[in-house]
Amino acid sequence: MYPVNLILDDKPCLVIGGGKVAYRKVKGLLAANAAVTVLAPILEEQLILLKKAGKIRWLDKIYTEGDITNYALVICATDSEKINQAAAIEAKSKKILINIVDCLPLCDFAVPAVIRRGDLLVTSSTNGKSPAMAREIRRELEKILDVGYAPFIEILALLREEAMQAIPTFRQREVFWRDILNEDVLMLVRNGRLKEAEDKIRNAISSFRS
Numbered sequence: 001m002y003p004v005n006l007i008l009d010d011k012p013c014l015v016i017g018g019g020k021v022a023y024r025k026v027k028g029l030l031a032a033n034a035a036v037t038v039l040a041p042i043l044e045e046q047l048i049l050l051k052k053a054g055k056i057r058w059l060d061k062i063y064t065e066g067d068i069t070n071y072a073l074v075i076c077a078t079d080s081e082k083i084n085q086a087a088a089i090e091a092k093s094k095k096i097l098i099n100i101v102d103c104l105p106l107c108d109f110a111v112p113a114v115i116r117r118g119d120l121l122v123t124s125s126t127n128g129k130s131p132a133m134a135r136e137i138r139r140e141l142e143k144i145l146d147v148g149y150a151p152f153i154e155i156l157a158l159l160r161e162e163a164m165q166a167i168p169t170f171r172q173r174e175v176f177w178r179d180i181l182n183e184d185v186l187m188l189v190r191n192g193r194l195k196e197a198e199d200k201i202r203n204a205i206s207s208f209r210s
């Protein structure tokens, strides 16, 4: 397995099936700002709410060959192995990335367990060996990944621009960031002292200018 973070903003993504697993995958796609279509004859309650809120498009039908067209990515989450395999064949023939929720060997990608802290993304997976364990690892990591990291990453994005201006070479910037993002700074963030963490980094950038 080779990890990548797909950029799906506003890209058309299809989820086939309208049950519990489909709902979990839809939530993940919406968190990535994808334009989600759900194809299923029946939607479970949470998906109906998303449909009513205008968050997803619903194609009220069973899957038939030809339904997979012009999507950036497809997830097939029906309870029918036969349908899941047919969808896999169609997607592959059209070179569209597909995930089949009950058959890793037919997948182009597997979905990991996910923690989001703003733009910080941490994922856990087990190559399909134990999704339950991927979930537990996610729950463990959630305990230590502070919610303060989300605003801190926004601050870091600005400071990074400043560092680009002030610190001339890539090598120097590499050393700078490895040195400054130390346990002291992370402790300030975890204690909600974001401004102090920011000031510490900005002062270090300034010392390069002088």
Ligand SMILES: C[C@@]1(CC(=O)O)C2=NC(=C\c3[nH]c(c(CCC(=O)O)c3CC(=O)O)Cc3[nH]c(c(CC(=O)O)c3CCC(=O)O)/C=C3\N/C(=C\2)[C@@H](CCC(=O)O)[C@]3(C)CC(=O)O)/[C@H]1CCC(=O)O
Residues within 6 Å of the ligand: 024, 025, 028, 099, 100, 101, 102, 103, 104, 109, 110, 111, 112, 113, 114, 124, 125, 126, 127, 128, 129, 130, 131, 132, 133, 134, 135, 138
């Ligand atoms: C991580 C997570 C992401 C997500 O779905 O969002 C995810 N499964 C989650 C939960 C979960 N799934 C299952 C259980 C019940 C306990 C158990 O069986 O372990 C639980 C636990 C629970 O729900 O408590 C059952 C299950 N899952 C798959 C099969 C089919 C098979 O194994 O062939 C079956 C058997 C169905 C049956 O028995 O009929 C297959 C896949 N599930 C994957 C991902 C991919 C591999 C990930 C990896 O590398 O580990 C892969 C290959 C395909 C895919 O879906 O991409 C999400 C946790 C989210 C979170 O909580 O953070």
Ligand SMILES: NC(=O)c1ccc[n+]([C@@H]2O[C@H](COP(=O)([O-])OP(=O)(O)OC[C@H]3O[C@@H](n4cnc5c(N)ncnc54)[C@H](O)[C@@H]3O)[C@@H](O)[C@H]2O)c1
Residues within 6 Å of the ligand: 016, 017, 018, 019, 020, 021, 022, 039, 040, 041, 042, 043, 044, 061, 062, 063, 077, 078, 079, 080, 083, 101, 102, 131
């Ligand atoms: N990968 C995972 O994370 C994971 C986890 C648990 C279960 N599973 C597997 O996922 C599958 C679905 O589980 P679930 O709990 O969501 O089931 P579910 O019964 O809640 O939902 C199945 C959905 O598929 C739809 N469907 C059936 N035939 C269809 C067709 N021809 N076209 C379109 N939609 C169709 C149904 O209308 C229903 O909405 C099961 O096979 C299960 O083994 C996968």
